[in-house]
Amino acid sequence: xxxxxxxxxxxxxxxxxxxxxxxxxxxxxxxxxxxxxxxxxxxxxxxxxxxxxxxxxxxxxxxxxxxxxxxxxxxxxxxxxxxxxxxxxxxxxxxxxxxxx
Numbered sequence: 001x002x003x004x005x006x007x008x009x010x011x012x013x014x015x016x017x018x019x020x021x022x023x024x025x026x027x028x029x030x031x032x033x034x035x036x037x038x039x040x041x042x043x044x045x046x047x048x049x050x051x052x053x054x055x056x057x058x059x060x061x062x063x064x065x066x067x068x069x070x071x072x073x074x075x076x077x078x079x080x081x082x083x084x085x086x087x088x089x090x091x092x093x094x095x096x097x098x099x100x101x
Contacts, residue, residue, distance in 0.1 A: 031052060031069060032054075033054060033057050035054060037053070037083060042054070042056075043055045044079060044084050044087075045077075046080045047073050048074075048078065052080060064076055064077045
């Protein structure tokens with residue numbers, strides 16, 4: 001079964017102009033270490049507002065009962081399973097995806 005990741009459109013705002021970035025420009029960086037969470041092992045966590053954290057940084061900030069450094073909401077135990085499945089699918093089918101491109 002294939003999983004398809006639907007990314008949220010991101011906007012770059014400069015002055016009075018807003019420009020939507022392409023899906024290729026969308027990044028899924030940990031808000032602490034700034035590494036792409038889809039390249040890291042383990043759970044991908046997010047706060048209620050959607051700020052992403054790799055497993056290592058989630059534990060460094062204290063886990064579910066601590067505040068998100070980006071928005072100060074209580075972290076909670078929210079995993080971004082869509083990104084985890086997308087990462088795992090890409091890894092599992094890496095050779096097939098490269099040959100199809």
